[in-house]
Amino acid sequence: MRLKMKLLMIFLVLVGFMGESYARAYTDENEAVKKGWQHFKMFCANCHGKHADGKGPLVEAMKLMLSDLTTLKQTGDICIAERVLRAVSGVHDVPEGQEQKMPVFSGNLESITIYEITQFLKAIQK
Ligand code: HEC
Secondary structure, three states, X not given: XXXXXXXXXXHHHHHHHHHHHHHHHOOOHHHHHHHHHHHHHHHOHHHXXXXXXXXXXXXXXXXXXXXXXXXXXXXXXXXXXXXXXXXXXXXXXXXXXXXXXXXXXXXXXXXXXXXXXXHHHHHOOO
């Protein structure tokens, strides 16, 4: 296994555990979703759109090919938490023949932020 993959696996496991304890720390589960939406609007919406539908203001300027993140559940069999982690770590799948255009966020976002964004995305799945 490549080192990058090993590090990612360790990261995934750690965040998995943290996710558990964060989840218990919230009295109201919606709190995480609400915070997640705030983070999403700040870090992700320029490309993915405020409602994660892939219609952000940078799409045209950057010639992005974005899928609708409200249908993550219907595409592929990897769970949403892992899809998000892979995307923010820059090791997600990219459409055939395309270079990766999403910036790598993992060094800049706290695990709790990634967790909350994940809760938001889970809550808006169609
Ligand atoms: C500069 C534009 C940009 C920003 C900002 C951005 N993304 Fe992305 N994102 C992309 C692009 C483009 C793709 C499609 C794959 C690729 O080209 O990397 C993508 C793909 C994804 C996917 C799908 C991966 C899959 O498995 O199909 C997820 C989930 C995702 N982004 C989450 C996020 C989150 C969460 C944030 C904010 C922390 C974010 N993105 C910020 C451009 C962006």
